[in-house]
Amino acid sequence: MKLTMNRLEILIIDDEIQIRKLLRITLESNDYKVIQAENAREGLALAANHPPELILLDIGLPDKSGHDVLKELRTWYNKPIIILSVQNSEVDIIKALDNGASDYLTKPFRTGELLARIRSSIKRNKQSNHETPLIFDDLEIDLQARSVKKNGKFIKLTMTEFKLLSLFVKHEGRVLTHQYILKEIWGIGHQTENQYLRVFVAQLRKKLENNPNNPNHFITESGIGYRFC
Amino acid sequence: MKLTMNRLEILIIDDEIQIRKLLRITLESNDYKVIQAENAREGLALAANHPPELILLDIGLPDKSGHDVLKELRTWYNKPIIILSVQNSEVDIIKALDNGASDYLTKPFRTGELLARIRSSIKRNKQSNHETPLIFDDLEIDLQARSVKKNGKFIKLTMTEFKLLSLFVKHEGRVLTHQYILKEIWGIGHQTENQYLRVFVAQLRKKLENNPNNPNHFITESGIGYRFC
C-alpha cells in the first residue's frame, strides 16, 4: 500500500478494449499505476484533470484523430507521449514525431520493448525537466501540475486561459505576435481575430496581475503582439 | 538562408561503408554536418575531441560491441545517441534503451523516419538553448526575441522604431542613406520623406541613448544619412 504512493501514473488512450487490458496488466505488473480512456474527449479530460507521468496514445480513435489529440496535449503537457498505432506508414510516424511524440510503436508491439521505451522516455524527461515550478515575482506557475498561484493562492484558469499562459511562459521575455499566438491557440484560420486574444489577455490580467490596468507581466506591444515577463 | 556555421553536427559510427555513404548523403542534404568513424575506437576518439549534437551508433562494430560503446559514451556524453542495428531482437533493444540510447532503429530503416527521429531527439534534448543577443556597450539587442535592453532594463519600441533599429543593427558601422532607409522601412514611394526618418531617429535616441543630444550609437552623417555603432 505504501508503494502505491510512489507508482508512476500512465494514461492509456485507446479504443480497443483488448489492448487496454493487455496494457493495464503489463504496466501494473511493472509497478505503474494505470488510468484509461477509450476516446479522445475522455482522454483529454483525464489528462487535464490529473496529469499523468506518461501517456500512451492510440492514433486511431473513434471521435478524433490521435494526431490532433497529440497536438492539443502538447500545447500544455510536456511529459512523454508515446504513440501506439497499427499504422506503420512513414508519413504517420514522421507526422507524430514532428508534432512532439516521444516515440512511435506499431502494433502489435513487444511488451518488453514497450516497457523499455517507457523507461527510457521517462528517464530522459526527468533529465530535462528540473525546472518546475516557475516563479515570476508573485506568480508561481507549474505547467506539469497545471497549477497557478498568485501570492500563494491558487488561481483557477480555464482551458484557453491556461493554454495562453503556457505559451507565454514557454517564451518568457520574447514578443509573440498576434498571428503566432492565434495560430498556436485557436489554430490555423483564426489569425485575424485579434479580438479573441484581447479578451483573453484581459482575463489573464484580471486574474493574475496585481493591477490589471497597469500590467507587470503581460505587456502589450502595440501593433505587434504581447510579451510575458 | 541557412548558414554553414549553424549546421548541427552528427557523428556516424558504423563499419559498413555503404551505410555511411547513404547516411552522409541523406543527412547532408538535410543540412546537417556529418563526421564519420568506422570502428568503436575511432568513434569514441572523435566524439571526445569534438562532441557532436547527436550520434548514430551501429551495434555491430568490428572492434567492440556497440552496447559497450554506448555505455562508455554515456559516462560523459548527454546528447542523443540513436542506435542503428540489423538486430531486431527484443533483448538488444531493451538493453540499448536501458543503457541510455535515445532511440533504436533496425536496418534497413526508412530515411524519412530516421530524419524525424533525429529531429525529435534533438528537440527534446535541447533545453539550454540560449541564443545570445547582440551587445553594443549599454545596449542589448535580441532581434529574434524582439527585445531591447538598455543597462539591463527592457525598453519598449514601437513597430517602426524596431524595424529601424533592426536595419541599423544589421548594417552596423555602415552609413545608410536616407533613401535606402526610407525604402526599406516605408517602402518604395516614400523616398523623399526625410522628415519621417528624422522623427524616428530622434525617438530611438530618446529611448536608447544615454545622452540624446550627443548621440553615441546613432550618428548622423549630414546630407547622407545615418550610421549605427
Place this chain on the structure above:
DNA sequence: TTTCGTTTTAAAATAATCATTGAATACTAA
C-alpha cells in the same frame, strides 16, 4: 556675421490599435 541647407525638437492632427463591456452562443456537468 549672415545665409542657406540641413537637422533637431516639439507639438498638432490623424490613423491605427487596444481594453473593456455585455450580450449571444456554445459547451459541460449534474
Place this chain on the structure above:
DNA sequence: TTAGTATTCAATGATTATTTTAAAACGAAA
C-alpha cells in the same frame, strides 16, 4: 433537461503610434 461556465462576437471609448506641421538650432561657406 437545466444551471452554470466558457467562448465568441460586436460596440464603445481609450490609448498609442504615425504623420504632418512648424519653429528653433546647427554648421559650413560666403
